Structures are given as structure tokens and as C-alpha cells.
């Protein structure tokens with residue numbers, strides 16, 4: 001007799017695990033500096049539109065595929081799409097997730113390394129910004145530093161995954177997510193009480209429409225996808241552990257809401273903290289490793305603030321990395337009959353090895369560039385500009401056209417008849433998004449991204 005497939009212990013377990021996946025580096029690190037560089041509130045509005053018309057529908061399409069098929073992505077796409085071509089599209093999303101898991105861990109390794117720096121009190125004694133930069137460069141250019149923390153980070157995630165879906169992923173999300181919210185609230189309140197907080201808020205809330213260029217639109221869409229973990233096998237896999245008896249829309253909506261609130265609150269925390277010492281908010285990815293350490297050296301209580309900040313980012317990154325490794329594991333278990341523990345070892349070691357060149361992209365490999373881009377730049381570009389949008393597109397096409405809206409809607413309503421009777425317009429919304437807005441807008445943005453990169 002085959003062992004029953006793993007599943008979530010409760011609806012709350014599902015919500016927190018998926019929220020853990022969604023809330024990650026993209027919310028805390030990427031969102032604030034995108035808002036800073038692309039027009040403040042104008043970017044926020046554009047981003048919310050992308051969520052409504054593309055991100056949320058693609059998110060629903062993927063969890064629905066998983067929940068209906070109760071299989072890992074390759075098999076789920078085959079079951080609903082009816083042939084090998086669809087199966088291969090599903091498998092592609094697993095590969096995408098695996099690629100993301102490799103560089104995501106390399107980057108998260110730096111965060112872990114910076115947390116150690118914060119604990120050792122090395123982020124609070126800078127007297128000039130040159131010192132901050134020198135410290136950053138020294139760490140980044142040390143090959144062993146990046147690789148060891150990348151390894152440590154993967155080991156942490158592997159340990160949770162090793163314990164299984166319920167005893168590992170679900171249990172760890174149940175205490176990590178509340179902790180993350182507490183730390184975030186602490187940072188937002190501290191930020192709001194700092195001098196100049198008003199200037200930070202004003203910057204956030206004043207729209208600059210001239211900054212909304214086609215590039216901003218592409219970035220907003222990419223952000224909506226990446227932050228919701230669309231296109232990487234994660235949602236199909238996490239959805240496949242969810243019971244068909246539960247209300248899917250009602251479980252997913254709070255996740256998207258939480259994810260959006262965390263992005264907005266992170267932007268508030270980052271801007272108020274950064275403005276307090278009169279720094280520029282749009283300082284790109286150097287924000288976390290250079291601007292913030294400088295701020296921590298200037299304000300009172302900087303030591304504790306630095307620790308809290310890096311704890312926040314680390315918590316967010318851990319649950320996301322776990323979720324992006326899970327599709328490969330589910331695939332090896334479901335389709336090749338591997339024992340879970342062996343699958344975890346294989347996935348984690350694979351992600352570690354593939355992540356090594358990313359972890360070295362600022363040190364020994366920094367001069368190995370192609371058109372001025374490092375290995376990390378390329379692999380991230382490949383995932384976020386090509387593979388992730390494609391994965392999301394395949395999912396909405398499967399749901400809206402191949403499997404078909406009528407069948408999909410029957411499955412979507414499972415466990416939630418009364419809910420759809422109360423909100424009948426939801427059917428029209430999903431029909432419009434699955435069939436038209438999501439696929440068409442993804443294709444337009446995707447073509448523009450390709451066109452503008454050449």
C-alpha cells in the first residue's frame with residue numbers, strides 16, 4: 001500500500017505557509033527601493049493594478065491547479081492539460097523554482113552574514129560612509145564568507161524540509177510568521193518615531209507620474225509575480241497539500257493582502273529610517289548593505305535596530321527559500337517514488353552547488369562578466385524576465401483555455417458554494433482575468449521586456 005500523500009494540518013497552516021513563501025526578500029528589500037526609484041505612490045498604484053489584473057489571478061490559477069490535481073506541478077499540468085506538452089510546461093516551473101532557490105539562497109546567505117555582523121556590533125560604529133562601503137566591499141569580496149553563509153542558510157532550510165510538510169514547513173511557518181509581523185511592527189513604530197519621519201511618509205505618498213515609464217510597468221509586473229511566488233511550482237505544490245473541502249478564494253485573499261501590507265509597511269519602515277539621517281531613498285540594492293548600516297551608526301539604539309532589521313529579512317527569506325525548494329522535493333517523491341529525506345538531500349545539495357557561482361559573483365567571479373553582467377545578474381534575469389512570466393502564463397492559459405474556465409470554476413467553487421452565492425461578481429472577475437487580462441497583459445509586458453533588452 002502506498003503511503004498517503006502529505007497535506008496541511010489546517011487551513012491556517014496553509015495560509016501561513018503560503019504567506020511565508022510570498023513574503024520574502026522581494027517585499028522587504030526590492031519593493032521599497034522600487035517605490036523609491038519609480039515615483040513613490042504612483043508606483044504603488046501601478047503595482048496594485050498589476051496585482052489585481054495579473055498577480056492575484058495567476059496566484060489563484062496555480063493554487064487551483066495544485067489543489068484540484070493533488071499532485072506536484074509536472075503531473076498536475078499533465079492531468080489537467082491532458083498531454084505531454086502541458087506536463088513539460090509544469091516541469092519547467094519546477095526547474096525555475098530550483099534555479100531561483102540557488103541564487104535566492106546565495107543572496108539570503110549575505111543577509112545571514114550581515115545578521116552576524118550586526119550581532120557582533122560591527123554595523124554601528126561607522127564614522128564615514130566610505131567606511132561603510134569599505135566594510136561592505138571587504139565582506140563581499142571574501143569568497144569564503146559568501147559561500148559559507150550560503151551553505152549555512154541552505155542547511156537551515158534543509159533541516160526544516162527534512163521534517164516534512166506538516167512537522168517541518170507548517171510548524172516552522174506557524175511560529176516564524178507571527179514573529180516576522182512582531183519585528184516588522186516594531187521597526188515601523190520605531191521608524192515613525194524618528195526625526196523626519198514625516199518627510200519619509202510624504203515621499204512615499206506623493207505620486208510622481210512622470211516616473212511611470214514602460215520599464216516601471218515591467219518591473220511592477222515582475223514584482224507582483226515574484227513576490228506572490230508565481231511561476232515557480234511553489235503554489236501548485238503548496239496548493240496540492242490543501243484540502244478540496246476548504247474555501248480556496250477565502251484562504252488565498254488574506255495571503256495576498258498580508259503580502260501587500262508587508263511590502264507597504266517595509267517601505268514605511270525603510271523610508272522613515274533612511275530619511276531620519278537625510279539619506280536618499282533610491283539607492284538601489286545597496287540600500288540594505290550600505291545605506292542602512294550607515295543609518296544604524298547614526299541613530300541611538302542602532303545596535304538593536306540593526307539586529308531586528310536583519311532578523312526580519314532573514315525570517316522572510318527562510319520561509320521563501322523553503323517553499324521554492326519544495327516543488328523539486330515533491331516531484332522526486334511523487335513521480336520517482338523517492339523517500340522524502342533523500343529528495344531533500346538531493347534538492348538542497350543541488351541548490352547549494354548551483355548557488356555557488358552566484359555567491360561568488362561579487363568576489364572571485366566578479367570579473368567573469370558577459371555584457372557587463374555577472375553570473376548572478378544573468379541567472380536572476382533568466383528567472384525573473386523569462387522563466388517566471390512564462391510559468392505564470394502557462395498556468396493562466398491552462399486554467400482559462402485548455403482545462404477551461406467552466407471546469408476550473410467548478411473546482412474553484414468546491415468547498416465555497418455559499419461564498420460564491422454571496423459574491424456572484426467574483427465569477428465574472430475570475431472569468432475575465434483567467435481568460436483575458438492575465439494572459440494578454442503578461443504577453444504584452446513580456447514582449448516589451450524582450451524587445452527592450454536587445
Ligand code: PHE
Pocket residue numbers: 021022023024025026027100226227228229230232234320321323324
Ligand atoms: N516570494 C518570495 C519573495 O518575495 C520569493 C519566492 C519566489 C519564493 C518563488 C518562493 C517561490 O521574496
